[in-house]
Amino acid sequence: MKITQGCFSYLPDLTDEQITRQVQYCLANGWAVNIEFTDDPHPRNTYWEMWSLPMFDLQDAAGVMMELAECRRVYSDRYIRISGFDSSHGWESVRISFLVNRPKQETEFELVRQEVGGRAIRYTTARKPAPAPA
Numbered sequence: 001m002k003i004t005q006g007c008f009s010y011l012p013d014l015t016d017e018q019i020t021r022q023v024q025y026c027l028a029n030g031w032a033v034n035i036e037f038t039d040d041p042h043p044r045n046t047y048w049e050m051w052s053l054p055m056f057d058l059q060d061a062a063g064v065m066m067e068l069a070e071c072r073r074v075y076s077d078r079y080i081r082i083s084g085f086d087s088s089h090g091w092e093s094v095r096i097s098f099l100v101n102r103p104k105q106e107t108e109f110e111l112v113r114q115e116v117g118g119r120a121i122r123y124t125t126a127r128k129p130a131p132a133p134a
Helices: 016-028 062-074
Strands: 032-038 049-055 079-086 093-101 109-116 120-127
Touching: 016 032, 016 062, 016 079, 016 093, 032 062, 049 062, 062 079, 062 093
Parallel strands: none
Antiparallel strands: 032 049, 032 079, 079 093, 109 120
């Protein structure tokens, strides 16, 4: 199952050239770019690990792409995403975020239904157990 989070999530995975263009777009808008990784892509997990510090004041996407290459080398088995943070007054928020690396075997989630008092139903997502090796 392909995890869909962030921009471009329903498109085929971006090539390095396309990632470079998106990073350059972020830099051209004055947004800080950062790289994050995780092995837990649950939709409510907003606390991904940061790869070094956010990159402020860069002019060229090549610096980000060098850091991305190193992060991919170290964490090739994890989800990696790039985010562009707009620190301008009134925004002060992430403007763009997209996945740039996926593990070979993606995590799968399932919808779990729980019946509670008063005929109410609660839904949550739970990680599916990994299939047994063949």
